[in-house]
Amino acid sequence: MAKRKAxxxxxxxxxxxxxxxxxxxxxxxxSSGSDVTESEDDSxxxxxxxxxxxxxxxVDFEFFDPKPTDFHGVKALLKSYLEDTLWDISGFVDIFxxxxxxxxVVKTSNDDNPIGILTALNLAxxxxxxxxxxxxxxxxxxSNGKAERENLETMWNKQAKDVGLIVSERLxxxxxxxxxxxxxxxxxxxxxxxEDEPTKELQNFFKFKDYVIVTRVxxxxxxxxxxDDGKQAKKQKGVTEDKGELIYVKPEDEIFHQLCTWSFTxxxxxxxxxxxxxxxxxxxxxVMGFQAKxxxxxxDAVKNLAxxxxxxxxxxx
Numbered sequence: 001m002a003k004r005k006a007x008x009x010x011x012x013x014x015x016x017x018x019x020x021x022x023x024x025x026x027x028x029x030x031s032s033g034s035d036v037t038e039s040e041d042d043s044x045x046x047x048x049x050x051x052x053x054x055x056x057x058x059v060d061f062e063f064f065d066p067k068p069t070d071f072h073g074v075k076a077l078l079k080s081y082l083e084d085t086l087w088d089i090s091g092f093v094d095i096f097x098x099x100x101x102x103x104x105v106v107k108t109s110n111d112d113n114p115i116g117i118l119t120a121l122n123l124a125x126x127x128x129x130x131x132x133x134x135x136x137x138x139x140x141x142x143s144n145g146k147a148e149r150e151n152l153e154t155m156w157n158k159q160a161k162d163v164g165l166i167v168s169e170r171l172x173x174x175x176x177x178x179x180x181x182x183x184x185x186x187x188x189x190x191x192x193x194x195e196d197e198p199t200k201e202l203q204n205f206f207k208f209k210d211y212v213i214v215t216r217v218x219x220x221x222x223x224x225x226x227x228d229d230g231k232q233a234k235k236q237k238g239v240t241e242d243k244g245e246l247i248y249v250k251p252e253d254e255i256f257h258q259l260c261t262w263s264f265t266x267x268x269x270x271x272x273x274x275x276x277x278x279x280x281x282x283x284x285x286x287v288m289g290f291q292a293k294x295x296x297x298x299x300d301a302v303k304n305l306a307x308x309x310x311x312x313x314x315x316x317x
Contacts, residue, residue: 060109061178063185066097066117070105073114077169081214082138083268083285092131095121096167101197102189102206104182106170116170116178118186122205123160123212135165139214139287142266151262155212155289162209164190166290172249179252180303187295210261213288215253217265219244221280246286253286255301260288 066074075093082089096103096119106116126132136156143149155163166186193206221244246265248254257263268283290298 061174062107062109063182064105064107065100066103066105066119067100068097069112070097070114074105074117077114077117077171078167080216081167081169082135085134085138087134087138088129088131091129092135095126095129095131101193102186104185104189106174106178106182116174116182118166118168118170118182120164120166120186120190120206120208120211122208123156123163123165125205127160132165135214142285143287144264144266148262148264151289152287155210159210161204162207164206164208164211164292166211166213168213168215168250170250176251176306179250180299180306183252183299183302187299208292210292211290213253213256213260213286213290215256215286215288216249216268217253217284217286218247218249219265219282219284220247221282244282246284247281251305252298252302255298255305256288256290257286259294259298259301260290263288 064070071093074096075089078089078093081092096117099119099121103119104117105114106118107114121132123132136152139152139156140149143152190206190208194203197203197206246254246257248257263286265284265286268285
C-alpha cells in the first residue's frame, strides 16, 4: 500500500533498474526542474507523455512502506554496501523490510521494482544480528586511527541505544526533487514512532540522539603538489587527507558532511568496482557521525539545495 505521499517529477530520463545503476563519479543525481507534488491518494498518479522535442520522460515516483515482495529489489540496491565483503546481506534486507513503521521504498508508478530506499535502524535493537556485527567490523577494519575508532566505538557500542544507522541507497538518476520529501518522511516517521509504537521499549528505539551514515563518494586527486592551498585543504571537510576534492554521489551527503561531528574516509578495495574508477578519480567510503539535533538545519539545507537545482535547470532551459 502506498504511503501518504506520491511524488511526480519529470527527470531527463526514466530511472534504470538497480542492476543498471552506475557507481561512477559523473552519475550524481540531478534535478529535473519540475515541481514535486504531494497527494493524499494511495493510487498512483498518471504519467504524462514523452516530449520528442525535449526528450523528457514524465515519471511518477511514489513512496511505499517496505514489504516482503521488495526483497530482491532492495537487495540489489544494497549489493555494494560493504563492497565485495561476504556478509549477511539477506539478514540486513530482512531487518529493513520488517521495520515498516520507519522506512521508505521508492518506486515508479509503472514498475514495482524498488529504485530507492531510506530508513534508520537503532544500533542497540539489532546489535545481536550477524549483519550489524559485520557492518561494524567492516568499518572498524577500515578506520584510519585511534580517534576514528574511538568515535565509532562510542556510537556503535557505548551509545548504541540512542543511535540510528541511516541507510540510504537509490539509483543515481533519481532527481534531487525527491530528496526533501524523502527525508521529511523519514524524520516524521521517527517522530511518530516515539509515540505510536505499541510498547515503551519500541518507542525508545526511535528516540535518536545521533546517527551514523555510511555512504559512497569519489575523490578527485589534485594535480598540484606541495602548494600552500593543498596544506590548508587537509583541514577542511570535503577534502581528503591526500588533498583530493570529494565528489558526492548523493548531494545531501555533502550537507551531512558539513554538519557532522566526526567523519573518516577509506578507499574501496573491491575489484568489481575498479571499472568505475578513472584516472585521478577514486571511489571511497565516507563514514559520518551526526547529531540528531542538527536535523533541522539539514532539512533546511536540503530544501534549499533542491530549490537551487530547480532554478539552475530553469535558467538552462
